Amino acid sequence: MERTWHKPLPVVDLLIRDGRVADPLSGIDAVHDVLVKRGKVAEVGKALAAPKGARVFEADGMLVLPGFVDLHTHLRTPGREDEEDIASGTMAAAAGGYVKVFAMANTDPVVDTAAALRGFADSARAEAVVPAGSYAAVTRGLKGEQLTEMAELAEAGAVAFSDDGRPLATASLVRRALQYAKVTGRTIAIHAQDDSLFKGGQMHEGPASARLGLGGIPSLCESLDVARALDIAAYEGAPLHVHHVSAAATLDVLGKAKARGLKVTAEVTPHHLALTDEAVASLDSDLKMNPPLREEADRLALVKALKSGLLDCVATDHAPHSPMSKDVPFEEAAFGTTGLETAFAVLYTYLVKKRSVDLGTLVTRMSQAPAAIAGVEPPAIRAGAVADLCVVDPRATWTVTPEGFRSRSVNSAFLGRQLTGRIVLTVAAGRLAWEADA
């Protein structure tokens, strides 16, 4: 069953020479050459010869990593192609080292019918430079009322089901969705949010919101909703995926559920791992997102959970917004930050360089763990595997600027910040998807 689609670009013949190949899945972390022939890894070894006609890429001093997989991307297509389309969004993904992305269903119209999903697949076949798949909505029109025709959507290739952007508001709806997931074999993913506690919220509730006079979104708003969904998942014996965990309190309930043996997985975004609510003092609307940036204690707990695997994977929640939604007062601005093009550099800068998380763990959480959750082949750098990899220059420092994006939108929470680590080459599904200007 196909779960991603892409443009039929030519497959590559490529020799990547002298890079530090770091692939936890294959158990390699050493300087090697990687030979890609007709889009597949042909050999990983020392002093490999370039076949005739093969491109040679000198990767001395660079990292050669399994490509990343994003379980949480907003491609905004159909409906808001002014903010992102499949071409620009997958180009942004490629520039960030991603080799597969999964788009959320909250488009206009919503991906809530097989016809809509086939429309996405057709666009991806025409435009996607890295393979793109899609979630389907849990409820029709994301209205939280009637379930979508999940079996047909699963047959059409939906990777999982999510009403992301909206919580599943009642316990009975969570229960019905989880029950029905046994028919489809696909996971239900939740955007956890107790709406009664969210109402009027603009940022994390705490000392910073008290000082700024912005409506607070308490950690409880997330942890309560996750706790409820986990209890229902336990009752139904169904798997559950939790989107964008932001609060330490949520980690407590996740930890207990995992200890009980529940089939639960969870993702965390680069911005929640790197920034806190203190940054919101600037009232810069690019720092407004949902769930909100939380306190340093939350951030530290998230980093620890990423390291331990309590948080299974990194997901960007790449949320492009037009200037009309962002170049407005903070309180009127849309929630969301872009993330595909900065994710690795942010985590390399804020976590790996500071020795909070080692490179191998980060690669697992960005590449192989999310692939496993999506039920697709994990990217691996070993003979016989499809070439899904990226090359990173770990010495390159760069400043995030609005001019530097392939995404059609520039609303990055990291604008103006200096990052280390630059993706110089991405091969996705055996195709050359990205090469940085020298």
Place this chain on the structure above:
Amino acid sequence: MPKRDLISIEDLSREQVELLLDTAESFLPVLERDIKKVPTLRGRTIVNLFWEASTRTSSSFDLAAKRLSADTIALKASGSAVEKGETLKDTAITLSAYGPDIIVMRHPSAGACQVLSRNTEASVINAGDGKHQHPTQCLLDLFALRQTFGRDLDGMKVSIVGDILHSRVARSDIMGFKLLGMDVTLVGPPTLIPRGIEEMGVKIEYDLANLGDADVIYLLRIQKERIKEGANFLPSLREYNRLYGMSRARLRPGQRVMHPGPINRGVEIGPDIADDDENLIALQVFSGLAVRMAILYRTIVGYTDAGSEEVL
């Protein structure tokens, strides 16, 4: 020289606040003359942009600018391009075409002043943005306090009573009062005291009986929306009045009452206090004029101490 905005009290140092208050004091004689006008800002243009209803702040800024001989334009949200759907950014660009020196703005959303400032060469003065800040109110409160208690406010004790959660005045006052060395206690029902605000260096008290040795009781307006069904910040205004309404009987002799206005008689303030001349409410309004003259003046000429006397 970069333009000077006044968006938050945090934009000012203690020295700058004191200089502003001294400057305001130097304007007092002007306000006592028959002809209450000086040519100081002649030829300067000041725009008053009010996206939210306001009587005292907008009239105070307007009169302050006129007392300094500046040209003023007043724009209100109703009947303007705002109602026709123009964005704040576009309004900023449009108004900037007149080359104003200062834009004074009130806006219902926090962050509006930053958007305005990014899109204009004019200095931006915040006349209230959402629940965020109202720095000129804080400065006039400090001025009224100095007029009443003398120049040194260090160590004075003030209790701010009421709806802290929704109050931009409270947030500016906490910062300004602390900046000048005052001791601040917040009093109100827990539903209206934001979580984490104690990190601003204030004490929190849920019982009005514990006003203790406060020199000043600063009452905040209770808005009727707070008792709307589903909001549940308060069971009723009556209950609020029973627990937190200020009356003469609840004050110790010598304690003075302030209120940013407009007052809700019978809710946060009893008529015995509203009507007696011990309260500082009218002095606050009067102070607003002198202080806003000082703010407009300092925004244009700068915060160096080069004697304002010469300019007058």
